[in-house]
Amino acid sequence: MTGTTNIENEIFETIRGELRYQDAMTRQDSHVREDLTTGELILAMDKILKDAKDAWYSERPPHTQTRHLLRKVAALCVRVGIDNGGLPKRDQQG
Numbered sequence: 001m002t003g004t005t006n007i008e009n010e011i012f013e014t015i016r017g018e019l020r021y022q023d024a025m026t027r028q029d030s031h032v033r034e035d036l037t038t039g040e041l042i043l044a045m046d047k048i049l050k051d052a053k054d055a056w057y058s059e060r061p062p063h064t065q066t067r068h069l070l071r072k073v074a075a076l077c078v079r080v081g082i083d084n085g086g087l088p089k090r091d092q093q094g
Helices: 006-026 038-058 064-083
Strands: none
Touching: 006 064, 038 064
């Protein structure tokens, strides 16, 4: 796949927006905390993925609530990279 499409750009911007929202939540009186460890972020992703599975099971297409939850997970995945100096690039072995 070469280049990025408009839908890819829109998705990446949506994830950036979710990251900004999550950052704002850490500065307010919220349950969201700053400086989560990688393990804590994985646990948060796991919880939200469970919620997404439950939503998917009970929703009909286009699975709007499921996709809202997946946006949160995608942002948490990006957060792992941001908080740890990046993510390893894909190579031929991995």
